[in-house]
Amino acid sequence: MNKIPNRQAICEVLMEKAAKDKDIVVLCSDSRGSASLVPYAQEFPEQFVEVGIAEQNLVSIAAGLAKCGKKAFAVSPACFLSTRSYEQTKVDCAYSDTNVTLVGISGGVSYGALGMSHHSAQDIAAMSAIPNMRVYLPSDRFQTKHLIDSLLLDEKTAYIRVGRNPVEDVYEEENCPFEMNKATLLTEGSDAAIVACGEMVRPALDAAMLLKEQGIYVSVLDMYCVKPIDREAIIRAAKNAKVIISVEEHSPFGGLGSMVSQIVSEECPKKVINLALPDAPVITGTSKEVFDYYGLNAQGIAKTVKENLS
Structure with missing residues (x-):
């Protein structure tokens, strides 16, 4: 059984790419542990921004950095990222056409017993309703890696939702067919x-x-x-x-x-x-x-x- 959650797969790709690309910057809202970003923050402190529990600021700062030429990844629990910072997502990212990838971690009912306040059961609908916003839900760690690789090659806004726990592999590392925006x-x-x-x-x-x-x-x-x-x-x-x-x-x-x-x-x-x-x-x-x-x-x-x- 796979023990690597998709959030960790995201961190691994970003660490690999950030070593060669200093324009990659990761931001989080007091969630580096939940997002499996501790290794990234330790390895690339100058390419990491901690904004604290301030999701609206998280998204706006990411958008500002993107307008300065950075490839910004804003990471926060999906339940908060898709609701508390909805206006900033709509205006600062999508409407302003900025190179920001919003990563909603612990999506769906991942937080389990924490209940409805920590569930994100509306984010697909909310994010999809924003013009210029792309919405992705990768199915396993291998597909997640391909998706991050592809998103690093363009300059468009996107929202990714991943769960908290490891999921059983759908694909194999050497056999993961992937085409951007194709099922x-x-x-x-x-x-x-x-x-x-x-x-x-x-x-x-x-x-x-x-x-x-x-x-x-x-x-x-x-x-x-x-x-x-x-x-x-x-x-x-x-x-x-x-x-x-x-x-x-x-x-x-x-x-x-x-x-x-x-x-x-x-x-x-x-x-x-x-x-x-x-x-x-x-x-x-x-x-x-x-x-x-x-x-x-x-x-x-x-x-x-x-x-x-x-």
């Missing part, structure tokens, strides 16, 4: 199509394996690029399927499921089921306990597919 097709099947993002990709893939044992064949799309979303991949998968299931660690409103439903209804109307967190404060527990309770695991996803094929 990855993990399995092919004509019975159903599952479109998942972030930590939901692995259980979606496991669900496909369970269903295959029962003679049900499904396509699984790793939609790490929620915005811009890969419309063509969704249309291809939907045309070949009887039902489409979207899976996300997010509110049922305005996230991946809403986007998939819109595209399918426009291009090839079929039944779309959105598996997501409820429109209510979620139960208290670890990520796994929450996922199990709401059917956001392999068994729950497989059950949903079977129920909607009957």
Whole structure:
């Protein structure tokens, strides 16, 4: 079982690149430990800015540094980064077209027992609604590294959400197909199509394996690029399927499921089921306990597919 969380993978890439590129600067809001950034701060103190618990300042300072030619990565818990600094994100980063990558750590229900104040179940919808903002939810450590490498090559604003805990690998280090802003097709099947993002990709893939044992064949799309979303991949998968299931660690409103439903209804109307967190404060527990309770695991996803094929 993998023991490297995606946040650590981000730090590893940034450390490797920062050694050769002095324009890379990382900022955080009293969260270097939570973000696995302690090694970076120790190795590159002149390329690290600690702003304290001040998320609005974090984003505005990052935008200012970007306007001075820096490649700024602003890191903070997703629950705060996507809400407390929303205006700064909209105006200073996206509207001003600055080279800032916002990294929301401990996304979704990663903080578990800390409850609704520390959950980020609205960030996909909120960030996607901002013009000029790209939204990414990488599924494992290998894809995370490819994503950071790619973001370092452009000068556009982006928001990344990663969880707190290690997730089981979806890919292999030497076999991680990646194309910027293009979904990855993990399995092919004509019975159903599952479109998942972030930590939901692995259980979606496991669900496909369970269903295959029962003679049900499904396509699984790793939609790490929620915005811009890969419309063509969704249309291809939907045309070949009887039902489409979207899976996300997010509110049922305005996230991946809403986007998939819109595209399918426009291009090839079929039944779309959105598996997501409820429109209510979620139960208290670890990520796994929450996922199990709401059917956001392999068994729950497989059950949903079977129920909607009957």
